[in-house]
Amino acid sequence: MFVAAAAALIVAILLGLVRALVGPTIYDRILAGNMIGTLTVILIAVHGFLAGRPEFLDIALVYALINFIGTIAILKYFRFKDLGHSGADHGEAKEDM
Numbered sequence: 001m002f003v004a005a006a007a008a009l010i011v012a013i014l015l016g017l018v019r020a021l022v023g024p025t026i027y028d029r030i031l032a033g034n035m036i037g038t039l040t041v042i043l044i045a046v047h048g049f050l051a052g053r054p055e056f057l058d059i060a061l062v063y064a065l066i067n068f069i070g071t072i073a074i075l076k077y078f079r080f081k082d083l084g085h086s087g088a089d090h091g092e093a094k095e096d097m
Contacts, residue, residue, distance in 0.1 A: 006043060016036040
């Protein structure tokens with residue numbers, strides 16, 4: 001049963017890879033990359049269950065956090081063309097003290 005789940009996850013990852021390569025906009029490609037990362041987390045968890053090694057769940061959680069932070073960083077880069085700005089330089093109102 002879980003082998004079938006792992007096979008279905010691999011097929012879904014391959015479909016996400018196709019979407020990441022063919023996506024018409026950059027946001028489609030970023031979303032496909034995020035989907036691939038999420039499915040990889042699930043695949044690591046399923047593999048840990050199949051192998052009888054529950055410590056793989058810790059690895060999956062760390063990978064999920066890295067995936068989330070990486071997606072936010074990529075979106076910020078494409079929005080502001082720089083990862084160092086706080087956003088105040090791009091049209092947001094500044095208060096005078």
